[in-house]
Amino acid sequence: MTGPHDQKAQPVLRLSNITKRFGALTANDDVSFDLARGEVIALLGENGAGKTTLMNILFGQYTADAGTVEVFGEVLPPGNPRAALDAGVGMVHQHFTLAGNLTVWENIVLGTERLGALRLDAKAAKARIADLSRRFHLAVDPAAKVGRLTVGERQRVEILKALYREARILILDEPTAVLTPQESEALFKTLREAVGQGLSVVFISHKLHEVMAISDRTIVLRHGRLVAERATAETSREELAALMVGGKVSAPKIEARPAGPALLRLAGVSTKGEGRAPGLRAVDLTLHAGQITGLAGVSGNGQKALSDLISGLVAPASGQFEIVGEPVGDWSPRRALARGIGRIPEDRHRTGTIADFDLTENAVLETYAQDFARHGWMRWGAARAQAESLIATYDVRCPGPETRIRLLSGGNMQKLILGRVLETAPRIILANQPVRGLDIGAVNYVHGRLAEAREEGAAVLLISEDLDEIMTLSDVIHVMSEGRLSPGFTRGTMRAEALGQWMAGEGFGRVADAS
């Protein structure tokens, strides 16, 4: 990697005084920076800090209210992705923009040929793609349907798409959010290769260790403003974290302690898969009182199956399933609630809440029939009191209980869900991706509450794709891969790389052979 300073003379990219408002919200406030040839800039900030908006402006998907974007000295016309592409800007979006029913090469070629052209030269396109895959270590089969690829492979297709268009500037929006540690390492290798060949990279992230590993320079955004710019070699994770949140960060402390009695036990449990998603394959799992059990794994490897099983949506096809020593019979969400299982669902918008219901209605969604109804009539007064109490106790920032929940931010929505679960004092808490998409303040709040529930003797199952989160909070860690569950590893006995190997599916065979 070349340092930023020797080629400062001619920036490949210059953002000047970019401002963008969405209604009352100022997403970007007078942001300016330069990118040099062969440089990697990390754009660091919490969710909602304006990173993605800024890059969407650069790429022409949004039009800025003020400010200009210059690429190789030329001002880009605003709101025109085509112009950005033609100028050599390639963007890999956080949510991939790929068509699943098209093949890899078709996705890559899309938009590169004149629409009036009479033929597509498939052969030449595939040859060029093969050449690029070799040069940049991006292994992928050009003839495969994108819908059948893994997330890591899809990301490679996205990068190939940019390289195929001869991008000189690569923008990657949260590229590692969906990757295993090994896949992330491979991505970094590709990026280093690209930089070595003269490309420049903007790397958007909120993961500090990645920023430290890959970037030459770090730019920190907070509430839409550029608050700091540091040469990465001259800063530290602690400083960047403080800059990012605008103050000291306090993550909950988890003290090691002996495990309580087993509250939930799965022995050799299998479930039927759902479409292409795998079911569980002979899973053994025990959740103990007073422990947080972390479940790591790349998404789509059976986490949903396990979460559906525990929350009552799916019954086991075979194997034993006991709660506090009693086998579960007929299994349903209602029975799961009755047996003391509290659920924080993976998707707070779709299954956690009903968007157009108000906070009162959402607060009593799980208990309205038992606790807030009499003789078949709703007791709205009691329900409202409950909602007010949750709002106060769990610090839900909102205009009031009659607000429709869709108007709340993700963090406040999650606090309400958390309150709804914890108020019933559940013995077992299923927390599926409880902090996905939340900012650090809300993350620490949710983690703190889960840690408290652990102190009070609940068994917590924490499902997450974020290894850092799993490793910080969990007393025991399991890894899922293709519906199989690894043995439990106690706190401090496993390194991220080793867990990553399990996430990639290694090790399961040996266990099966040994048993």
Next chain:
Amino acid sequence: MDIFEILTSAAFWAAAIRIASPLIFATMGELICERAGVLNLGIEGIMVAGAFAGWIAVYMGLPLWGGVAVAFATGMMLGALHGLLSVPFGLSQHVVGIGLTLLATSLTFYTYRVVLPEVSSPPKITAFQPYPIPGLSEIPGLGSAFFTQTPLTYAAFALVALVAFVLYRTPLGLAVRAAGESPAAVAAQGLSVTAIRMGAVIVGSGFMAVGGAFLTLSAFDSFFFDMVNGRGWICIALVVFGAWKPGKAMLGAILFAAFDALQIRLQQTPIGALVPYQLFLMMPYLLSILALVLMSRRAEVPAALMVPFNKGER
């Protein structure tokens, strides 16, 4: 005459191909729309309008191919209305489509009354005549069935090849397929999803109208109310049956047409005298539903079908 005799007769297959032709036109039209992500339920009304427009144009003195062109243009205009409401305005495609069918049907009947106020039975035109293809039509067996058809039938089959070629072998087809699967991917390449979808709906609707015109200009020689008679809805099912692939959809159209030709002939057999004829009329639909259930379970629906796309929305 037993079933085997029917199935091996040239007359039976000639009828099946003839009945399939309008379905093929309209199915290709619908397939283009749906591949771009727009369900066009205006198809039934567009076929009625096309049937009338083509016929009245010829009645007024245009040549037959002029009538086809007028029908195509009529379909494109109705398609533009559907596209405008469903693509840039992003309205519910179901509501827009059904509304368009009602509008186009009523407008057609109204125009008919305005243009021909005094007429009790609709006038006839000279329709397309069968054109035996030299050589091919003389192939013994079924050669005469397939190659003694009207030029419009040949055009229907040529259209299938054309649609397949454009969809799978040209950059334009790639963009259309991508627009129906992941409009965001199209927009990210700086292409206009709106333009691609509008274009697909307009051209697709044009072909639907030609499907309607086949009835008045080739199958029959006049225009009747209710002559389209649900063919549009059948075409919607044929697109699903064909798993959004032109060749398979064409085979579906021929299969359905063969059932239809078969039931007409079965009515004239000894069994036909015993069973109410309505039962035979029902048969093609029943068999279609059965085939649909068997064939389309694993079909890959365009992922963005019926999903409006708004640029700049998160």
